[in-house]
Amino acid sequence: MKLSKKSEYGLRALIELASTHGKATLQRQEIAARQHIPIEFLEQILLMLKRAGLVSSRRGIKGGYALIKQPKDITLGQVIRILDGPLAPISCVSKTAYQKCNDCPYANKPRCPVQQAMGTVRDAIAGILDHYSLADFASGHRKG
Amino acid sequence: MKLSKKSEYGLRALIELASTHGKATLQRQEIAARQHIPIEFLEQILLMLKRAGLVSSRRGIKGGYALIKQPKDITLGQVIRILDGPLAPISCVSKTAYQKCNDCPYANKPRCPVQQAMGTVRDAIAGILDHYSLADFASGHRKG
DNA sequence: CACTTGTTGACAAACTTACTCGTATTTAAT
DNA sequence: ATTAAATACGAGTAAGTTTGTCAACAAGTG
Numbered sequence: 001m002k003l004s005k006k007s008e009y010g011l012r013a014l015i016e017l018a019s020t021h022g023k024a025t026l027q028r029q030e031i032a033a034r035q036h037i038p039i040e041f042l043e044q045i046l047l048m049l050k051r052a053g054l055v056s057s058r059r060g061i062k063g064g065y066a067l068i069k070q071p072k073d074i075t076l077g078q079v080i081r082i083l084d085g086p087l088a089p090i091s092c093v094s095k096t097a098y099q100k101c102n103d104c105p106y107a108n109k110p111r112c113p114v115q116q117a118m119g120t121v122r123d124a125i126a127g128i129l130d131h132y133s134l135a136d137f138a139s140g141h142r143k144g
Numbered sequence: 145m146k147l148s149k150k151s152e153y154g155l156r157a158l159i160e161l162a163s164t165h166g167k168a169t170l171q172r173q174e175i176a177a178r179q180h181i182p183i184e185f186l187e188q189i190l191l192m193l194k195r196a197g198l199v200s201s202r203r204g205i206k207g208g209y210a211l212i213k214q215p216k217d218i219t220l221g222q223v224i225r226i227l228d229g230p231l232a233p234i235s236c237v238s239k240t241a242y243q244k245c246n247d248c249p250y251a252n253k254p255r256c257p258v259q260q261a262m263g264t265v266r267d268a269i270a271g272i273l274d275h276y277s278l279a280d281f282a283s284g285h286r287k288g
Numbered sequence: 289c290a291c292t293t294g295t296t297g298a299c300a301a302a303c304t305t306a307c308t309c310g311t312a313t314t315t316a317a318t
Numbered sequence: 319a320t321t322a323a324a325t326a327c328g329a330g331t332a333a334g335t336t337t338g339t340c341a342a343c344a345a346g347t348g
Contacts, residue, residue: 001224001269002245003233007305008258012249027324036249041307047326058327060315076261079145105156106181111284113159114152115244116275117220120288124268125217128259130260140255144264149337171293177327190297203294204346 007083009037010045011137014079017055018138020069025064045083052071054080060134067134076137077129087129090114151227153181154189158223161199162215162282169208189227196226206270211278220281231273232266234258237242239270 012035020026028046032039040063046065054074057065065072077087081096088094092101093115106112128144136143156179164170172190176183188211193199198218203210211218222230222270225240236245237259251258272288280287 001147001228001233002232003262004304005146007301008234011261021282029324036247038307040309043325044307044327050326057325058315059323059324060255062316063314063324069266079330087145089145103180105178111242112266113281113284114155116284116286117155117281118147120272120276120286121269124272124288128268129261132285133266135169137257137261140257140260142260142264143269148335173293181337182338187294188338190305201294202346203292203344204348207293207345209294 001089003080004084005049006041006045007080009035009042010049010079010083011076013037013042013045014049014054014067014074014134015138017067018142021067021071025058026068027064031065048082048088049079052078054079054082071135071138074134075130076132076134077126079134080129087125089118093122094117095122148228150185150189151210151224153186154193154227155220157181157186157189158193158198158211158278161209161211162278165211165215168256169202169210171208191227193223196222196227198223213257213286215279215282216277218278220276220278221270223278224273226247228281231269233262237263237266239266257266262266 013031016031017028026134028039028042029036032042038122046055046057050057050065052063054068055065056061056068081087084095087092088097091097091099092104092112101107101112103115104112106115132143145158155218157175160170160175160178172183172186174229175181175190176186189237190199190201194201195211198212199209200212201207215263225231230238234245235243236256245251246258248256248258276287
């Protein structure tokens with residue numbers, strides 16, 4: 001049930017990008033300095049976010065990163081799924097990356113207790129994170 | 145955000161123990177066979193649950209394991225905390241295993257966005273798992 | 289006693305996490 | 319065109335976690 005450093009750094013980096021959204025681009029060293037993130041590691045993270053279509057980048061002098069979408073149109077759920085994979089505690093209850101469990105004695109049975117319980121948990125987590133936008137997030141106000 | 149095999153096996157083992165609670169004890173090989181759990185690994189898990197005061201054991205022929213408490217008095221939250229550690233996605237929002245974050249630039253600031261968001265998630269997860277009893281669980285009905 | 293079962297500690301392979309490094313490649317300024 | 323500054327990308331890696339296995343020991347039963 002843990003959030004990786006990768007996701008934590010990714011979210012914190014996006015706060016910075018949200019704060020200058022529409023005004024300027026930010027270089028990785030600026031982001032790294034402001035949020036205390038190891039710079040080479042941050043680079044990987046920004047690259048993943050870029051490949052996923054959340055941020056854009058420019059190389060060369062005057063280069064840097066910027067958000068492509070509006071902060072209100074990016075959710076924490078999206079970000080964490082990109083960086084950490086599915087939100088579901090076990091893959092047989094994931095809606096974005098479902099996988100049948102094979103070794104489970106309840107597989108294909110009408111109800112598996114683990115599936116019922118973890119399905120509820122998944123729905124709760126996704127219910128929060130998929131409705132928590134980067135705008136809400138950067139504002140620092142508790143939501144949900 | 146993942147449930148370990150240890151917790152999954154632990155929960156499944158407890159379903160078996162709940163099913164014979166008050167009637168009989170179960171040996172690890174019976175539990176392992178019914179739930180398809182590697183027996184030596186299961187042993188470790190049962191031992192952890194024993195040390196935590198959830199199950200009792202008897203050695204020798206006619207030995208085995210049994211629940212100490214009523215299934216309705218054991219929650220999934222308790223079990224998962226024993227086997228996997230805290231439910232919170234990050235330790236600075238854990239109520240049972242709080243740890244101050246040191247490298248975070250928002251440490252000691254009035255509000256840290258990550259803390260706000262993950263606090264909400266933690267409360268949701270704990271809200272479900274701390275009110276989901278082994279009795280609910282073994283019944284196989286969705287709750288919450 | 290012999291036999292069965294749980295107890296304990298050590299070990300280990302496979303995987304994941306959290307980075308680091310070297311080398312491109314692109315862009316802008318001189 | 320050259321150079322400096324920035325991102326892009328692949329590889330590597332040390333440490334930790336997960337998911338087990340194994341062997342020796344302790345205790346209860348007949």
